[in-house]
Amino acid sequence: MIGSLPKTEINLNSQLPSTTVASALRWAVEVLAEAGVETPRLDAECLLAHAVGLSRLGLYTSRAKALDPVWVEAFEELVGRRAGREPLAYILGEREFWSLSIKVGPSVLIPRPETEVLVETALERLRQLTVHSSQFTEKNKDHQPSAISHQPIVVEIGTGSGAISIALAQELPEVYFYATELSPEAIQVASENIERYSLSSRVLLLQGDLFSPLSLLGLEGNVDMVVSNPPYIPRGHLSLLPPEVLFEPVEALDGSVDGLYFHKRIIIESPRFLKPGGWLALEIGADQGRAVTCLLEDSKEYRGIEVVQDYAGKDRVVLAQKSH
Ligand SMILES: C[S@@+](CC[C@H](N)C(=O)[O-])C[C@H]1O[C@@H](n2cnc3c(N)ncnc32)[C@H](O)[C@@H]1O
Structure with missing residues (x-):
């Protein structure tokens, strides 16, 4: 998983090689694309944002930031679920509908834009x-x-x-x-x-x-x-x-x-x-x-x-x- 990727990027805090936001995203996009997910980049960003508690915009401004190993583990688990084709909305626990955030889970249909x-x-x-x-x-x-x-x-x-x-x-x-x-x-x-x-x-x-x-x-x-x-x-x-x-x-x-x-x-x-x-x-x-x-x-x-x-x-x- 992410751990197997070459850790070439530098953690700005500790100066030790680590997994950064950018490298984690690269890895996830590859995994999701290979699993046949239609929007691998978007899904990877949503999952990472969810795992680390940032917005997607927040990810863009933190691309070089090192990820705490706890976050890396959480992200790997989420990406694994999505690669198994579990819907993104079930993993995130919510879906936007009519500009509202609607809680969803496996007992309900995910509200559709239609x-x-x-x-x-x-x-x-x-x-x-x-x-x-x-x-x-x-x-x-x-x-x-x-x-x-x-x-x-x-x-x-x-x-x-x-x-x-x-x-x-x-x-x-x-x-x-x-x-x-x-x-x-x-x-x-x-x-x-x-x-x-x-x-x-x-x-x-x-x-x-x-x-x-x-x-x-x-x-x-x-x-x-x-x-x-x-x-x-x-x-x-x-x-x-x-x-x-x-x-x-x-x-x-x-x-x-x-x-x-x-x-x-x-x-x-x-x-x-x-x-x-x-x-x-x-x-x-x-x-x-x-x-x-x-x-x-x-x-x-x-x-x-x-x-x-x-x-x-x-x-x-x-x-x-x-x-x-
Ligand atoms: C297509 S989903 C729509 C869910 C939601 N209204 C939406 O648009 O996202 C249909 C819903 O009808 C419910 N349902 C199925 N049979 C039903 C029945 N006999 N009486 C009442 N609800 C039923 C299902 O459990 C499901 O929640």
Whole structure:
């Protein structure tokens, strides 16, 4: 490992040969590139910054600095994990999403940049609603949402790390969120993220299957939006995914045979909870736009069906409004 590299650089403090920031990075980039990691330089810098408690910029200004052997050992361990194709976000314990730092671990899907398109689309529609409710909210800051409240209500299905509800809640202080999730371990991670952003009074986590944890809350017909990034990989494609994805929970990926098992259920179950005119916003796979549009049309419960593209021009979100 690093110890086997020629230690030709000089420790400026002790004048003894040692491993420097620059040589450690060179070694790690080589190891990661050989292991097939797509961005070896970036990953090496993130891992070294994490191991020594510096920012990446801090590394640039310390290139000739000698590394303490304890740091070298810690860095070697991290690089070994990444070379085994464990996702960088799991090793670092967090991922940036919507400019927020979201804690992640093996029990939750790592939030993807594409999902920011879902947040953006949902946000646009919810902003229209909150203009009308803001006066009410100012007078009723401490109220919990109820069936008679005017405060907008969003239900998120399959919250995982909580990233979507947290991003929306940060942007929309008048809105209340009910976020369901099947996995108790994921609920634990989401709960830490919600605490981290002091949102526990507005983002309620509920453990259970899709809408079932909502059944006794009197939300039927009172929800302004149902939002979800459900598992949508067709089962037969799972084994073809990059090695990193196989570290993520299969329950967060597997959309059954056609990838649409959860979309079908959410499309059928949402109308019971949505207000007339309430929104359904679903993330989809790039080739699922047509199929999900058909499911929405066939249900006869929705109007204004729209497919939204991501920044790569791929279908990424389907949006529809409950008709009556
Ligand atoms: C694709 S992940 C999305 C996670 C997160 N919302 C995000 O966008 O990063 C889907 C999530 O749905 C959860 N899930 C799977 N089946 C579920 C079910 N029957 N009811 C509720 N949640 C479920 C998974 O555990 C996973 O956290």
